Amino acid sequence: MFRLASCFLRYAVLSALLASFGAAVAAQTPVDNIIVEGNARLPAESIIEFTGLTRGRSASDSEINQAVQSVMASGHFETAEIIPAGNGLKIVVVERPTVNVVTIEGNRRLSDDVLLGVITSEPRRVYTPAIAEADAAAIANAYATAARLAARVTPKIIRRSDNRVDLAFEVSEGRVVENERISFVGNRAYSDRRLRRAISTKQAGLLRTFIGSDSYVPERIAFDRQLIVDFYRSRGYVDIQVLDVSAELSRDRAATLVQFTNSEGQKYSVGEITLSSEFGNADLQEYEDALRLRSGGTWSPTLIDEQIARLERLALQQG
Numbered sequence: 001m002f003r004l005a006s007c008f009l010r011y012a013v014l015s016a017l018l019a020s021f022g023a024a025v026a027a028q029t030p031v032d033n034i035i036v037e038g039n040a041r042l043p044a045e046s047i048i049e050f051t052g053l054t055r056g057r058s059a060s061d062s063e064i065n066q067a068v069q070s071v072m073a074s075g076h077f078e079t080a081e082i083i084p085a086g087n088g089l090k091i092v093v094v095e096r097p098t099v100n101v102v103t104i105e106g107n108r109r110l111s112d113d114v115l116l117g118v119i120t121s122e123p124r125r126v127y128t129p130a131i132a133e134a135d136a137a138a139i140a141n142a143y144a145t146a147a148r149l150a151a152r153v154t155p156k157i158i159r160r161s162d163n164r165v166d167l168a169f170e171v172s173e174g175r176v177v178e179n180e181r182i183s184f185v186g187n188r189a190y191s192d193r194r195l196r197r198a199i200s201t202k203q204a205g206l207l208r209t210f211i212g213s214d215s216y217v218p219e220r221i222a223f224d225r226q227l228i229v230d231f232y233r234s235r236g237y238v239d240i241q242v243l244d245v246s247a248e249l250s251r252d253r254a255a256t257l258v259q260f261t262n263s264e265g266q267k268y269s270v271g272e273i274t275l276s277s278e279f280g281n282a283d284l285q286e287y288e289d290a291l292r293l294r295s296g297g298t299w300s301p302t303l304i305d306e307q308i309a310r311l312e313r314l315a316l317q318q319g
Helices: 002-026 044-051 063-072 113-115 129-145 190-199 217-233 282-291 301-318
Strands: 029-031 034-037 058-061 075-083 088-095 098-105 150-162 163-171 178-185 241-249 257-261
Touching: 034 044, 044 088, 044 098, 063 075, 063 088, 075 163, 098 113, 113 129, 129 150, 129 163, 129 217, 163 217, 178 190, 190 217, 217 241, 217 257, 282 301
Parallel strands: 034 088, 098 163, 178 257
Antiparallel strands: 029 058, 075 088, 150 163, 241 257
8 A cells, every 4th residue: 555655656746747847848939030020210130139039049938028128128118029920939019209399388487498408308319208207307406496396397298100209398386485494403502593694594584685595495505504614613613513404395385494403512712822933033922912812712713724824924024
Protein backbone atom coordinates (compact mmCIF):
# COMPACT_ATOMS: atom_id res chain seq x y z
CA MET A 1 0.00 0.00 0.00
CA PHE A 2 2.86 2.35 0.91
CA ARG A 3 4.68 1.59 -2.37
CA LEU A 4 1.53 2.31 -4.33
CA ALA A 5 1.07 5.71 -2.64
CA SER A 6 4.73 6.56 -3.20
CA CYS A 7 4.52 5.75 -6.90
CA PHE A 8 1.37 7.77 -7.23
CA LEU A 9 3.08 10.78 -5.58
CA ARG A 10 6.08 10.54 -7.91
CA TYR A 11 3.79 10.35 -10.89
CA ALA A 12 1.90 13.46 -9.73
CA VAL A 13 5.12 15.43 -9.21
CA LEU A 14 6.46 14.36 -12.59
CA SER A 15 3.20 15.31 -14.29
CA ALA A 16 3.28 18.74 -12.66
CA LEU A 17 6.88 19.34 -13.79
CA LEU A 18 6.05 18.28 -17.35
CA ALA A 19 2.99 20.52 -17.41
CA SER A 20 5.06 23.44 -16.13
CA PHE A 21 7.73 22.82 -18.74
CA GLY A 22 5.10 22.58 -21.45
CA ALA A 23 3.55 25.87 -20.36
CA ALA A 24 6.95 27.57 -20.38
CA VAL A 25 7.61 26.27 -23.89
CA ALA A 26 4.15 27.35 -25.02
CA ALA A 27 4.73 30.86 -23.63
CA GLN A 28 7.60 31.43 -26.07
CA THR A 29 6.65 33.38 -29.21
CA PRO A 30 8.87 33.18 -32.32
CA VAL A 31 10.13 36.54 -33.51
CA ASP A 32 11.21 35.84 -37.09
CA ASN A 33 9.84 39.20 -38.17
CA ILE A 34 8.61 42.44 -36.54
CA ILE A 35 6.27 44.89 -38.27
CA VAL A 36 5.02 48.24 -37.05
CA GLU A 37 1.62 49.85 -37.70
CA GLY A 38 0.28 53.29 -36.79
CA ASN A 39 3.53 55.24 -36.94
CA ALA A 40 3.72 58.44 -38.98
CA ARG A 41 6.58 60.47 -37.52
CA LEU A 42 8.95 57.86 -36.11
CA PRO A 43 10.49 55.20 -38.40
CA ALA A 44 9.63 51.59 -37.68
CA GLU A 45 13.21 50.63 -36.82
CA SER A 46 13.34 53.27 -34.07
CA ILE A 47 10.17 51.86 -32.51
CA ILE A 48 11.52 48.30 -32.75
CA GLU A 49 14.68 49.48 -31.02
CA PHE A 50 12.56 50.78 -28.14
CA THR A 51 11.25 47.24 -27.54
CA GLY A 52 14.64 45.60 -27.06
CA LEU A 53 13.37 42.60 -29.05
CA THR A 54 15.59 40.91 -31.66
CA ARG A 55 14.51 39.26 -34.90
CA GLY A 56 15.35 35.58 -35.11
CA ARG A 57 14.85 34.89 -31.40
CA SER A 58 11.83 33.82 -29.37
CA ALA A 59 10.27 36.07 -26.73
CA SER A 60 8.40 35.14 -23.58
CA ASP A 61 5.16 36.78 -22.50
CA SER A 62 7.03 38.77 -19.83
CA GLU A 63 9.55 40.01 -22.40
CA ILE A 64 6.72 41.13 -24.69
CA ASN A 65 4.99 42.91 -21.82
CA GLN A 66 8.27 44.65 -20.95
CA ALA A 67 8.67 45.62 -24.61
CA VAL A 68 5.25 47.32 -24.53
CA GLN A 69 6.25 49.22 -21.38
CA SER A 70 9.50 50.33 -23.02
CA VAL A 71 7.65 51.66 -26.06
CA MET A 72 5.28 53.66 -23.82
CA ALA A 73 8.18 54.93 -21.71
CA SER A 74 9.65 56.60 -24.80
CA GLY A 75 6.93 59.26 -24.42
CA HIS A 76 6.02 59.30 -28.11
CA PHE A 77 2.81 57.26 -27.98
CA GLU A 78 -0.64 57.44 -26.46
CA THR A 79 -1.14 53.67 -26.73
CA ALA A 80 0.95 50.67 -27.78
CA GLU A 81 0.38 46.94 -28.04
CA ILE A 82 2.33 43.98 -29.38
CA ILE A 83 0.44 41.03 -30.82
CA PRO A 84 1.54 37.79 -32.55
CA ALA A 85 1.44 37.91 -36.34
CA GLY A 86 2.35 34.69 -38.12
CA ASN A 87 5.92 33.79 -37.17
CA GLY A 88 6.55 37.25 -35.76
CA LEU A 89 5.14 40.19 -33.88
CA LYS A 90 3.16 43.25 -34.83
CA ILE A 91 3.61 46.52 -32.91
CA VAL A 92 0.51 48.70 -33.11
CA VAL A 93 0.97 52.27 -31.86
CA VAL A 94 -1.02 55.48 -31.66
CA GLU A 95 1.37 58.41 -31.77
CA ARG A 96 0.95 61.37 -29.50
CA PRO A 97 -0.28 64.47 -31.32
CA THR A 98 1.87 67.49 -32.08
CA VAL A 99 1.05 70.90 -30.68
CA ASN A 100 -0.54 73.18 -33.26
CA VAL A 101 -0.81 76.36 -31.19
CA VAL A 102 -0.39 77.35 -27.51
CA THR A 103 -2.68 79.95 -25.96
CA ILE A 104 -3.27 81.46 -22.51
CA GLU A 105 -6.87 82.23 -21.57
CA GLY A 106 -8.32 84.18 -18.65
CA ASN A 107 -5.14 86.08 -17.80
CA ARG A 108 -5.42 89.81 -17.11
CA ARG A 109 -2.75 90.61 -14.54
CA LEU A 110 0.08 88.86 -16.37
CA SER A 111 0.54 89.16 -20.13
CA ASP A 112 0.73 86.33 -22.65
CA ASP A 113 4.39 87.14 -23.30
CA VAL A 114 5.26 86.75 -19.61
CA LEU A 115 3.40 83.47 -19.20
CA LEU A 116 4.52 81.92 -22.48
CA GLY A 117 8.06 82.69 -21.38
CA VAL A 118 7.86 80.35 -18.38
CA ILE A 119 6.56 77.23 -20.18
CA THR A 120 8.24 74.71 -22.46
CA SER A 121 5.26 73.70 -24.64
CA GLU A 122 5.38 75.24 -28.08
CA PRO A 123 4.03 74.60 -31.59
CA ARG A 124 5.31 71.59 -33.54
CA ARG A 125 6.47 69.77 -30.41
CA VAL A 126 4.96 66.47 -29.29
CA TYR A 127 2.18 66.96 -26.78
CA THR A 128 2.41 65.04 -23.50
CA PRO A 129 0.12 65.48 -20.49
CA ALA A 130 3.11 65.49 -18.12
CA ILE A 131 4.73 68.46 -19.84
CA ALA A 132 1.38 70.29 -19.98
CA GLU A 133 0.89 69.79 -16.23
CA ALA A 134 4.44 70.99 -15.53
CA ASP A 135 3.76 74.11 -17.62
CA ALA A 136 0.52 74.73 -15.71
CA ALA A 137 2.51 74.58 -12.46
CA ALA A 138 5.05 77.04 -13.88
CA ILE A 139 2.27 79.50 -14.73
CA ALA A 140 0.82 79.11 -11.23
CA ASN A 141 4.25 79.85 -9.77
CA ALA A 142 4.47 83.01 -11.84
CA TYR A 143 1.19 84.14 -10.29
CA ALA A 144 2.42 83.17 -6.81
CA THR A 145 5.37 85.51 -7.32
CA ALA A 146 2.84 88.24 -8.11
CA ALA A 147 1.08 87.52 -4.77
CA ARG A 148 -1.75 85.54 -6.36
CA LEU A 149 -1.40 82.24 -4.56
CA ALA A 150 -5.04 81.41 -5.25
CA ALA A 151 -4.46 81.27 -9.02
CA ARG A 152 -5.50 78.04 -10.72
CA VAL A 153 -4.26 76.86 -14.12
CA THR A 154 -5.85 74.04 -16.14
CA PRO A 155 -4.35 72.73 -19.40
CA LYS A 156 -6.88 71.70 -22.05
CA ILE A 157 -6.53 70.40 -25.59
CA ILE A 158 -8.67 70.73 -28.69
CA ARG A 159 -8.02 67.98 -31.23
CA ARG A 160 -7.45 69.01 -34.83
CA SER A 161 -6.88 67.11 -38.06
CA ASP A 162 -3.59 65.39 -38.92
CA ASN A 163 -3.04 64.32 -35.31
CA ARG A 164 -2.58 67.89 -34.02
CA VAL A 165 -3.93 69.60 -30.92
CA ASP A 166 -4.44 73.17 -29.81
CA LEU A 167 -3.12 73.53 -26.25
CA ALA A 168 -4.85 76.11 -24.07
CA PHE A 169 -4.01 77.02 -20.47
CA GLU A 170 -7.13 78.28 -18.73
CA VAL A 171 -6.22 80.65 -15.89
CA SER A 172 -8.34 81.63 -12.92
CA GLU A 173 -6.24 84.38 -11.40
CA GLY A 174 -7.92 84.72 -8.03
CA ARG A 175 -7.42 87.64 -5.67
CA VAL A 176 -4.15 89.15 -4.48
CA VAL A 177 -3.21 87.30 -1.30
CA GLU A 178 -2.58 89.75 1.54
CA ASN A 179 -0.67 89.12 4.74
CA GLU A 180 -3.46 88.99 7.27
CA ARG A 181 -1.10 88.46 10.17
CA ILE A 182 2.68 88.54 10.68
CA SER A 183 3.79 87.02 13.97
CA PHE A 184 7.05 86.01 15.65
CA VAL A 185 8.01 83.13 17.92
CA GLY A 186 11.05 83.12 20.22
CA ASN A 187 11.35 86.89 20.51
CA ARG A 188 11.86 88.10 24.08
CA ALA A 189 13.81 91.33 23.68
CA TYR A 190 11.58 92.93 21.05
CA SER A 191 7.84 92.84 20.49
CA ASP A 192 6.08 91.61 17.36
CA ARG A 193 5.17 95.20 16.52
CA ARG A 194 8.82 96.32 16.67
CA LEU A 195 10.01 93.43 14.53
CA ARG A 196 7.27 94.04 11.95
CA ARG A 197 8.70 97.53 11.50
CA ALA A 198 12.13 96.04 10.77
CA ILE A 199 11.05 93.93 7.77
CA SER A 200 9.91 94.86 4.28
CA THR A 201 6.81 92.66 4.24
CA LYS A 202 3.90 94.45 5.87
CA GLN A 203 0.73 93.31 7.55
CA ALA A 204 -2.43 94.28 5.69
CA GLY A 205 -4.47 97.08 7.18
CA LEU A 206 -7.04 99.67 6.22
CA LEU A 207 -4.49 102.51 6.29
CA ARG A 208 -1.67 100.64 4.57
CA THR A 209 0.37 103.12 2.51
CA PHE A 210 3.02 100.69 1.28
CA ILE A 211 1.49 99.70 -2.02
CA GLY A 212 2.08 96.02 -2.67
CA SER A 213 4.18 95.41 0.44
CA ASP A 214 1.23 93.90 2.32
CA SER A 215 0.86 91.11 -0.27
CA TYR A 216 2.62 87.79 0.08
CA VAL A 217 5.74 87.46 -2.09
CA PRO A 218 8.06 84.50 -1.30
CA GLU A 219 11.16 86.35 -2.55
CA ARG A 220 10.47 89.22 -0.17
CA ILE A 221 10.19 86.82 2.76
CA ALA A 222 13.72 85.55 2.05
CA PHE A 223 14.97 89.15 2.15
CA ASP A 224 13.15 89.69 5.44
CA ARG A 225 15.10 86.87 7.08
CA GLN A 226 18.28 88.84 6.51
CA LEU A 227 16.67 92.07 7.72
CA ILE A 228 15.80 90.40 11.02
CA VAL A 229 19.36 89.10 11.41
CA ASP A 230 20.78 92.58 10.69
CA PHE A 231 18.33 94.17 13.14
CA TYR A 232 19.36 91.92 16.02
CA ARG A 233 23.10 91.96 15.32
CA SER A 234 23.17 95.75 15.26
CA ARG A 235 21.77 95.59 18.80
CA GLY A 236 24.30 93.13 20.23
CA TYR A 237 22.54 89.82 19.49
CA VAL A 238 25.38 88.17 17.59
CA ASP A 239 23.95 84.64 17.74
CA ILE A 240 20.54 85.50 16.28
CA GLN A 241 19.09 82.85 13.99
CA VAL A 242 15.89 82.81 11.96
CA LEU A 243 15.09 79.14 12.33
CA ASP A 244 12.00 79.02 10.13
CA VAL A 245 9.51 81.12 8.22
CA SER A 246 6.11 79.54 7.60
CA ALA A 247 3.25 80.91 5.52
CA GLU A 248 -0.20 79.36 5.62
CA LEU A 249 -3.18 80.23 3.49
CA SER A 250 -6.42 81.12 5.21
CA ARG A 251 -9.44 78.89 4.59
CA ASP A 252 -10.77 81.12 1.83
CA ARG A 253 -7.25 81.30 0.28
CA ALA A 254 -7.51 85.10 0.26
CA ALA A 255 -4.87 85.80 2.91
CA THR A 256 -1.68 84.39 4.42
CA LEU A 257 -0.59 83.94 8.01
CA VAL A 258 3.19 84.46 8.17
CA GLN A 259 5.22 83.38 11.17
CA PHE A 260 8.94 83.88 11.84
CA THR A 261 10.59 81.56 14.38
CA ASN A 262 13.71 83.12 15.89
CA SER A 263 16.43 82.15 18.33
CA GLU A 264 17.71 85.43 19.77
CA GLY A 265 20.65 84.23 21.83
CA GLN A 266 22.21 86.53 24.40
CA LYS A 267 23.04 90.21 24.05
CA TYR A 268 26.73 91.12 23.92
CA SER A 269 28.34 94.35 25.05
CA VAL A 270 31.81 95.80 24.48
CA GLY A 271 34.32 94.71 27.12
CA GLU A 272 37.79 96.08 27.73
CA ILE A 273 39.30 97.93 24.77
CA THR A 274 43.04 97.65 24.18
CA LEU A 275 45.22 98.80 21.30
CA SER A 276 48.58 97.43 20.24
CA SER A 277 50.94 98.20 17.36
CA GLU A 278 53.89 96.55 15.67
CA PHE A 279 55.46 99.99 15.32
CA GLY A 280 57.16 101.32 18.41
CA ASN A 281 56.73 104.99 17.42
CA ALA A 282 52.92 104.79 17.11
CA ASP A 283 50.98 107.09 19.43
CA LEU A 284 48.39 104.64 20.77
CA GLN A 285 46.62 107.38 22.72
CA GLU A 286 45.91 109.24 19.50
CA TYR A 287 44.42 106.10 18.01
CA GLU A 288 42.36 105.47 21.11
CA ASP A 289 40.96 109.02 20.97
CA ALA A 290 39.87 108.35 17.37
CA LEU A 291 37.64 105.50 18.44
CA ARG A 292 33.91 105.98 18.83
CA LEU A 293 33.65 102.86 20.94
CA ARG A 294 33.38 102.65 24.69
CA SER A 295 33.44 99.77 27.17
CA GLY A 296 29.95 98.72 28.16
CA GLY A 297 28.40 99.84 24.90
CA THR A 298 26.40 97.55 22.66
CA TRP A 299 28.52 95.27 20.49
CA SER A 300 27.71 95.44 16.80
CA PRO A 301 29.54 94.11 13.70
CA THR A 302 28.81 97.37 11.87
CA LEU A 303 30.18 99.43 14.74
CA ILE A 304 33.40 97.39 14.86
CA ASP A 305 33.88 97.77 11.10
CA GLU A 306 33.45 101.53 11.44
CA GLN A 307 36.18 101.71 14.13
CA ILE A 308 38.58 99.68 12.00
CA ALA A 309 37.97 102.08 9.11
CA ARG A 310 38.68 105.07 11.42
CA LEU A 311 42.01 103.61 12.54
CA GLU A 312 43.00 102.81 8.96
CA ARG A 313 42.27 106.38 7.83
CA LEU A 314 44.33 107.77 10.72
CA ALA A 315 47.22 105.48 9.87
CA LEU A 316 47.13 106.66 6.23
CA GLN A 317 47.14 110.30 7.32
CA GLN A 318 50.23 109.71 9.46
CA GLY A 319 51.98 107.88 6.66
